[in-house]
Amino acid sequence: MARNATFADTGRLPARNAAWRRWFISGRWAKTLTFLLLAAFSFAMFYPFFWLLFSSFKTGADIVRLPVSLLPEKWTLSAYRMVMDPTRANLPIAYVNSIIVTSGTVLSVLITSSMGGFIFARLEFPGRDYLFYFVLSTTMVPFLTLLIPLYIVMRELNLLNSLWGVWVPSIFSSFGVFLCRQFVYGIPRELYDAAKIDGSGDFGIYRNIILPLTKPILSALAIFVFLGAFNAYLWPLVILNDEEKLTLPLIIARMANRFGGTDYQAVMAGSVLVSIPPLIVFLIFQKNFVRGIALTGLKG
């Protein structure tokens, strides 16, 4: 009674008590719990990357030491030196190859998709819708089904063992054309008509009106095309053969064969270097990313 009175006098604990009770009753504790659980899970999701990163700074003796430890005993860049050494691994050349193929693919897909989106949505010519549905229907056939015969076609075209052969099948993207067509439908028709009356040609309208307006969807598309082209494994594996023509994912597998037995830290260092470009693209375009997934996923 007396204690209550003192607390009532100061008015502090009951107030705080009430705050705690409100916090509990309102169900906000559930939010806090969710928050903590998510934090724990995101740590678990991220945990493998700690091993990737820290192992790449170990020495060959350190990485096979038992019991294993996450942190290196002595931090060293020797693994990085190992994979950047052109006499031991072709990582620098593979970097160039990957950048060539990836940027070529992204550029061509962006151009062909935005053009296709505009043409299939706004221009008139006989057979337009048949052509569009044909392009769309090609996605029904899985790439795996085309793998062997497409290889034979590439052989006939003399594109084996060249970066052209990796690039050619992805000049157009039916998904990209579909996506851009949906987007162009959302652009008011009056814009097109007005430009037409002003005497613009169709290519001029595409260049000056449609292209700037489709930027949001193009930036989303660019990210996915980039990731797809950069991380591609099966098709480059089938097409490329010479070591100086391999792309980054292929070179990782080669490095694993070469260093995997004794110098796994080199595989880790190579992996870190290979993961950097997608990470940079992700960090730069993060905003577009989430919106892009929502756009592309929900409309698909």
Added chain:
Amino acid sequence: MNDSQERSAVGGQALPRLSRAEAHSTLQLSARGRHGLWRRFRRASPFALIYSAAILIFYTIIFIIPFGTGIWLAFQNWDFITTPKFVGLRNFAKAFTDQYFWLALQKTVLFSVVEIAVGLTLALLFALALSQIFGKWQNIYLSLYYLPVITPLVVSIYLWRWLYRPTGGAINTLLSSVGLPEQPFLASSQQALWAITLVIIWAHLGTGIVLFLAGINDVPESLFEAARLDGAGFWQSFVRITLPLIRPVLVYQMVVSVIGTVQMFEAFFLMPGPGFSTRTLALYTYELGFRALNLGYGAAVSLIIFMLLLGATVFQLRRWRIEWEH
């Protein structure tokens, strides 16, 4: 779409109604139709026509010819060197008696079903939890979950191979530190498939979370408000409101995931379990085509994959649309 409908409606009016008196001119009509087609070609912009020609040539080379070749090849026996020999349906018949084909099919279905069931459930749970958190933290968590998606799969595979090592691997160290027995993982034919499945679930989880979260965020807040006023709990409003409204996302995810998982190649190629324990149809096709050089049989198997996937997609879409209407 709208434009072409308008156009055909106008065209329909412009056509003379075929009264008996005018019925003499079916020939003339078809001639006029052809003339119209030609005129429409000439009126079409060169930009559109050039593009159409380009895309048509592209898909002829990259799609029509290979697909045709694939079908042709499935009826041949060919090893790249000798001349192809026609064998009729024997390649398909072979698949049905080939125990390795059935084994590969079994592994593919097991992997696909478990990956999708577990992966999508987890993604939905994460998305639900994330939807309770607003603002900056939602984005931060989202980015963390999305990192494995960004990472090249080959990198993830070699990373996990390292973590999975039977002796001295990080996971076994973790297990023994909490008193659990160490596991062989990829070295065991019982565990290898599930070890790989776990990696792929981990690698793809982010996509599902982002898609589901976008779906959940699209549900109008007023619906939840109304449900809360009516006394519905969290679970009830999830089953009655969220789930039905994000069903399109769910169906899309399932269809895409089936197509993706059946074609998964790298994981089984670079992180194989012992023997045939992780040889899926994708790997089998590759080995038939590029290792055994049994191109005809490889093409037949890949056509069977195509038909299976087509069947699965149509089945899913129909099944879910029926429930949707219901």
